[in-house]
Amino acid sequence: MSEPLILYDIPSTVPGQAWSPNPCKTRYCLNYKGLPYKTVWVEYPDIEPLSKKIGALPTDVTNGKPYYSLPAIYDPNTKTVLAESALIAEYLDATYPDTPKLFPAGTHALQHAFVPAFMQTLSALWQFALPATNNVLNPPSEVYFRRTREAMFGKKLEDVVPSGPAANEEWAKVKAAFDIVDGWLQKGEADGPYLTGKEPAFADFVVASFIWWFKKIWGAESSQWKDIMSWNNGRWEALIKGFEKYETIV
Amino acid sequence: MSEPLILYDIPSTVPGQAWSPNPCKTRYCLNYKGLPYKTVWVEYPDIEPLSKKIGALPTDVTNGKPYYSLPAIYDPNTKTVLAESALIAEYLDATYPDTPKLFPAGTHALQHAFVPAFMQTLSALWQFALPATNNVLNPPSEVYFRRTREAMFGKKLEDVVPSGPAANEEWAKVKAAFDIVDGWLQKGEADGPYLTGKEPAFADFVVASFIWWFKKIWGAESSQWKDIMSWNNGRWEALIKGFEKYETIV
Structure with a gap:
C-alpha cells in the first residue's frame, strides 16, 4: 500500500x-x-x-x-x-488480497442476493428515515433531496412520516423487518455471530450501515435509536458496538 | 442408514x-x-x-x-x-452428517435469506403458474386448490392468467426475475457454477424446483418451457439437466 x-x-x-x-x-x-x-x-x-x-x-x-x-x-x-x-x-x-475478505469463498452469489432482500425487507423504514435525513442535510443537498424524494413519494416530505395510530403500526413493521433479519442470523448461529460465520462480511456491514444511519439522523437520545438498541435481545446493539472501531471518518 | x-x-x-x-x-x-x-x-x-x-x-x-x-x-x-x-x-x-451438505459452513443465514428473496423476485410467476397447476390436479385437490387460490387472488383462476398484450408484458417480468437470479449467479462464478460454489446447496435446489415445476405443469413441448430453457445463455437448461439425476420419484 x-x-x-x-x-x-x-x-x-x-x-x-x-x-x-x-x-x-x-x-x-x-x-x-x-x-x-x-x-x-x-x-x-x-x-x-x-x-x-x-x-x-x-x-x-x-x-x-x-x-x-x-x-x-x-x-x-x-x-x-x-x-x-x-x-x-x-x-x-x-x-488487496492480503486484507480481510468481505466476500469469503462460496458467499459471492448469496451476499449479492442478500442486499436487495434486506432492502426489500426494510421497506417500511423509508417513510420514517428519509424525512429525518432531510433535516440533517446542508442547504444545497436539502433542496435536491426534498425535490427528488417528494417526487418519489408523490407528497411533501413532512406528510410522508406516518402520524397518529399509523405511526405505531408502521414503526411495528420496521421492527418486524429486523425480526426477519434476526431470524436469518439465528439460523446461522452455528456458523458464528455474523452472516457468513465468525468474521464480518460485506452483508454484515450493509445491515450495520442502516442501523448506524438511525443514530446519525435521529441521535443516540432518540426513541428510534433506543428502540432498535432494545430489539432482538440486543443483537443490533452488539453489532453496532462491535463495529464502532470501523466507524472512523477520515 | x-x-x-x-x-x-x-x-x-x-x-x-x-x-x-x-x-x-x-x-x-x-x-x-x-x-x-x-x-x-x-x-x-x-x-x-x-x-x-x-x-x-x-x-x-x-x-x-x-x-x-x-x-x-x-x-x-x-x-x-x-x-x-x-x-x-x-x-x-x-x-446424516456423512452425506453431502445442503448448508455448507458459513452459508446458513444467507441461504435462509435467499429463499424469501427468490420467492419475492418470482412474484410475476404465480399468475401464470397457479392456474396451470390447477389443471393437473386430481379432483379432490383441484376443488381445494381452486377455492383457496381464487380467494387469494379475488377472482376465478381462469381470469388470473394475463391475456392480450398483458400476457407478453407479464411474462417479460418472469424473464426479468430470472435475469436477476442469473445476475446473482454471475457474481458467484469465481466460486463455482452453484450458489455457494462448486457443489449444489439447498438454495440451488430451491431455484431448480421452480424450473422443474414449469415442465410438470406446462410440459416439455410448451412455449413456457422452451422459453426458460433459452433464457440466460442456457443457465436454467444446464441446471435442470445437471439435476435430472436427483429428480427420481420413489
Whole structure:
C-alpha cells in the first residue's frame, strides 16, 4: 500500500459530517481492511457532475435516465474509479488480497442476493428515515433531496412520516423487518455471530450501515435509536458496538 | 442408514404424479444425499388432517389460522416428523452428517435469506403458474386448490392468467426475475457454477424446483418451457439437466 484511496461521501450538519448508509458501507469496508483513505465531501447536486468528471459509471437507470450515486472511490495505486458499494467491496477484495475478505469463498452469489432482500425487507423504514435525513442535510443537498424524494413519494416530505395510530403500526413493521433479519442470523448461529460465520462480511456491514444511519439522523437520545438498541435481545446493539472501531471518518 | 424415510407429497395427473415445487426441494435433497425414502401421496384436503395425525407442525399462520403444508417427512430411524423444506434440509444435514451438505459452513443465514428473496423476485410467476397447476390436479385437490387460490387472488383462476398484450408484458417480468437470479449467479462464478460454489446447496435446489415445476405443469413441448430453457445463455437448461439425476420419484 502506498497512496490513500479517496472515498466520495455526502456531507451533512451532524458531527463528523457522514450520515449516508451507502457510503457508510464502503467506510466500514475500508476501515475493516485497514486501507488508508481520505474522504472527499460531495453535495447531492454535485454527484452527477463529479461522477462524470472522474469517470464513475451510473449505478442505476431511473425513468430511462442514468442515475449516479455515492459511494464512489478513486484508487490512485491502480488509477481505478468505481461506484456502488458492493462493486467497490469486490474490487477491494481482489486488489488487496492480503486484507480481510468481505466476500469469503462460496458467499459471492448469496451476499449479492442478500442486499436487495434486506432492502426489500426494510421497506417500511423509508417513510420514517428519509424525512429525518432531510433535516440533517446542508442547504444545497436539502433542496435536491426534498425535490427528488417528494417526487418519489408523490407528497411533501413532512406528510410522508406516518402520524397518529399509523405511526405505531408502521414503526411495528420496521421492527418486524429486523425480526426477519434476526431470524436469518439465528439460523446461522452455528456458523458464528455474523452472516457468513465468525468474521464480518460485506452483508454484515450493509445491515450495520442502516442501523448506524438511525443514530446519525435521529441521535443516540432518540426513541428510534433506543428502540432498535432494545430489539432482538440486543443483537443490533452488539453489532453496532462491535463495529464502532470501523466507524472512523477520515 | 436402515429404514427408508417417508416423504409426503401432493399427487397429480402428470406421469410420476409429482408436480409441486416445495416437496420437489426435499426430493432433490434426499436423492442428492442418497438417503432411501418412499413417497406417500396426500391430496390437498388431507394435508391438515394428516399433519395433525403424524404431529407435523403448521408451517405458517394465515389470517390467524395455522396453515399446514407439504413437504413433510417421517424418519423412522429417529422417530422424527418434520414439515417445511428448509427445516427438513437442516435436519438431514445434522442427522446424516456423512452425506453431502445442503448448508455448507458459513452459508446458513444467507441461504435462509435467499429463499424469501427468490420467492419475492418470482412474484410475476404465480399468475401464470397457479392456474396451470390447477389443471393437473386430481379432483379432490383441484376443488381445494381452486377455492383457496381464487380467494387469494379475488377472482376465478381462469381470469388470473394475463391475456392480450398483458400476457407478453407479464411474462417479460418472469424473464426479468430470472435475469436477476442469473445476475446473482454471475457474481458467484469465481466460486463455482452453484450458489455457494462448486457443489449444489439447498438454495440451488430451491431455484431448480421452480424450473422443474414449469415442465410438470406446462410440459416439455410448451412455449413456457422452451422459453426458460433459452433464457440466460442456457443457465436454467444446464441446471435442470445437471439435476435430472436427483429428480427420481420413489
